[in-house]
Amino acid sequence: MRHPGLLVPPEIAQALGLGFPVVALESTVITHGLPRPQNLELARDMEKQVRDSGATPATIAVIDGEIRVGLSDAELARLSESDSTLKVSHRDFATAILRKMNGGTTVAGTMFVAQIAGIKVFATGGIGGVHKESAFDISTDLQALAGIPMIVVCAGAKAILDLPATLEYLETMGVPVVGYKTGEFPAFYSRESGLKVSVRLDSPKEVAEYARAHWNLGMKSAVLVTNPIPEKESIPAPEMEPIIAKASAEAVEKEIHGQALTPFLLRRISELSGGRSLRANLALLLNNARLAAQIAREIKTSKQVKAV
Ligand code: PSU
Ligand code: MN
Numbered sequence: 230m231r232h233p234g235l236l237v238p239p240e241i242a243q244a245l246g247l248g249f250p251v252v253a254l255e256s257t258v259i260t261h262g263l264p265r266p267q268n269l270e271l272a273r274d275m276e277k278q279v280r281d282s283g284a285t286p287a288t289i290a291v292i293d294g295e296i297r298v299g300l301s302d303a304e305l306a307r308l309s310e311s312d313s314t315l316k317v318s319h320r321d322f323a324t325a326i327l328r329k330m331n332g333g334t335t336v337a338g339t340m341f342v343a344q345i346a347g348i349k350v351f352a353t354g355g356i357g358g359v360h361k362e363s364a365f366d367i368s369t370d371l372q373a374l375a376g377i378p379m380i381v382v383c384a385g386a387k388a389i390l391d392l393p394a395t396l397e398y399l400e401t402m403g404v405p406v407v408g409y410k411t412g413e414f415p416a417f418y419s420r421e422s423g424l425k426v427s428v429r430l431d432s433p434k435e436v437a438e439y440a441r442a443h444w445n446l447g448m449k450s451a452v453l454v455t456n457p458i459p460e461k462e463s464i465p466a467p468e469m470e471p472i473i474a475k476a477s478a479e480a481v482e483k484e485i486h487g488q489a490l491t492p493f494l495l496r497r498i499s500e501l502s503g504g505r506s507l508r509a510n511l512a513l514l515l516n517n518a519r520l521a522a523q524i525a526r527e528i529k530t531s532k533q534v535k536a537v
Contacts, residue, residue: 234296234326235345241287241299245347250284250525253298253343253351258514259290259305260314260333261492262354263507264499269309271511273302275352275518282522287348289339291317294329298346308333316488318369337373340381340451349440349528350380352521354514355387355417356453358395362477363486367398374451375402380440380528382454382521384513385415385422388466389473389494392422399453400427405443407436407454409520415457418509419466426455433520437527456520462512464505472501 237245244251254275259268272288279286287299290308300308308314308331315325317332319341325332334342336353343351357368374381386395396414399406406414408426416422430436440452457463476497480486485493499507 244285254288255339256290256333278518284522291325291332337369350525352517358386358390409456420457433523458513
């Protein structure tokens with residue numbers, strides 16, 4: 230389970246060793262996805278949500294060039310307040326290590342590390358996908374979902390993306406897209422998208438059973454669980470569309486691409502929506518942390534039952 234260059238604090242190492250439920254959390258959302266001070270509040274709230282739901286949180290990040298599976302509160306604060314953090318996906322780990330940098334790991338980067346540590350459940354906000362603005366901007370998140378067997382809980386793909394193309398890519402790569410209590414693929418800020426998921430499941434137990442059946446066949450792909458944003462904080466798709474279109478046009482005009490595109494779009498959409506999209510983003514993140522913890526507990530339960 231241990232890997233050179235991976236630091237796992239005792240609490241998490243122990244939980245993993247004993248087969249207790251552990252939920253991985255990403256950190257690009259802290260370093261690049263949310264403004265201050267909401268980013269630190271959210272990081273703490275996500276950890277608390279996981280704990281209150283009966284699992285151990287492990288926020289994954291790079292601190293001073295060391296890959297961490299779990300951060301102290303002081304490290305969470307440093308990460309969220311630092312100005313020179315790297316957005317760390319697969320290609321960026323070596324850079325962060327050699328330059329001893331602090332880095333927020335993306336969905337892909339977090340999955341990569343969580344897999345080495347033996348964590349099976351991970352919660353994020355929205356996965357990356359196929360962008361609309363430029364040809365061939367496809368998030369490494371999709372590649373990671375294709376090749377890393379893990380349950381990833383999200384609120385769909387971010388609405389800034391080309392959602393049909395993102396779903397086509399996931400289908401091509403053999404990634405089951407589970408709708409949690411819904412048959413419709415949720416669109417991050419909105420509960421609706423007009424697109425279908427590949428399977429609807431209605432309880433954490435069903436999700437755990439589904440993942441076991443998928444992996445028992447020898448499948449290597451993730452199980453993507455899409456959990457619609459709570460009704461109260463959701464923003465209907467028709468209200469979001471003009472805002473997203475405006476932010477997208479600005480990105481094209483300013484020639485923003487690569488790693489900078491997603492953070493730019495999220496920030497502009499928050500400004501253009503008067504902070505409403507930010508509140509939605511925070512709500513869906515917490516909602517996903519809760520469901521991920523519930524699923525992690527079911528995985529643990531099924532392991533115990535098997536051992537008897
Ligand atoms: N979910 C959020 N906010 C975010 C992200 C997810 O609510 O900022 C991050 C994730 O870390 C995801 C990244 O991996 O955005 C996608 O970036 P890109 O499109 O450059 O792959
Ligand atoms: Mn990209």
